[in-house]
Amino acid sequence: MTTRALSLTNTTIGKKMVMAVSGFVLFGFVIGHMLGNLQIFMGPDAINGYSHMLHSTPALLWGARVVLLAAIVAHVTTAVSLVRMNRAARPVAYAVKKDVATDYAAKTMFLSGITIALYIAYHLAHLTLGFTKGLHYQPSLDANGLPNVYQNVVSSFKVPWCTAIYVVAQGALSLHLYHGAWSLFQSLGLNHSRYNDALRSSAVAVAMAVCVGFVSVPLAVLFGVVK
């Protein structure tokens, strides 16, 4: 018998499980965030009230931020370590290599991940921290005296390049989510041939729904549906 305990997170499989669990947490956040955003279609009072509710409940806001930060740190550091390991595993590349089973989303996970990371930095600077507010919007208060989130969104997305950044980022996000959504079940050993196909189709559906939900807001503003 071995006396030395094998630590799960030291194995490549354990690292994939860290990716899966942290990815699942981030996935949940993305869905919640998308649903929250859709309140823009219910008018300024709904979204401004929602924003006020979040900001006046520090336990919820900071609780979520701490969990998300931990998930992001785990997801990114593990990804970097896995990518380095995987690149080192094939020191001499093939002159000719044909891929027959994999897809674009799977092959570009690292690239889409980097795109999302850069986008998150911009997104936080834009709407959370307000570093770019002079460029896009002037903060104001609404009729109820609450910070006018609705107005911030509308003024920002009237700027076509700002909308373009968001739309491109959502494309990368949906590819990343599609591969992540079905792949995490495999990594955690929750796959079964009986429902693997359903899992793949659901991953496509969820990734598409998230993408459409998110881009509907900037596009609605740009095309004047939301004013």
Added chain:
Amino acid sequence: MKFKLNVWRQDNAKTAGRFESYSIDGITSDQSFLEMLDVLNEKLVGDGKEPVAFDHDCREGICGMCSLVVNGRPHGPQEHATTCQLHMRKFTDGEEITIEPWRAGAFPVIRDLVVDRGSFDRIIQAGGYISVRTGAAPDANAIPVAKEIADRAMDAAACIGCGACVAACPNASAMLFTAAKVRHLNLLPQGAPERDLRVMKMVEQMDAEGFGACTNHLECEAACPKGISADFIGELNRDLATAILRSREASKNASAGG
């Protein structure tokens, strides 16, 4: 049939390799890919040149010795077949064919197209066996095994250890091989007593050999000459997680007991 071959030539693991081109004529469509290489080697020897080194043994698709990445696909373009089962009729006359060795850090090139797959042997040595006390052979049907379980274990046991999964994987991961070998024994009652230790030791050895991690491309399953399902990889992941949880619990109980 006529072909233009681009063949990887490498003197040993320490030297850098290069491609060399050869033209070959008079090949029949009924010849196997390896027979075509035999013809090439006869010609090279006749010309006083070094023949191309490549692995082969049974030439009937069960020994797992033959390898070769043919035009970018391990074991060539034919599904569920080894290189020795591949025939020249799968190619068009005059086609240019690129032949490379399995490329993975854990499979160093010995010479030309021959790689050292000793890393697979070491994974097996780490736990790919069952411990049996010697004595009279037990009755074959003394331990009942459900038909579904026996079938599933047989599907995993179909692995011939050729390494095409590693060669096909964008990360040169050995997950399909290790999954097949672990699940083959872990599914059966004969393998049950050592299942936790087996999965932990084999995964530990797999990682130590420098194979990459699985990122669920499923290229392995597509390249496997025996059609082994990547579902076994999920089962391997599950086995490892439960084994580690159980071993932690066991060590906690052991230390609590004294």
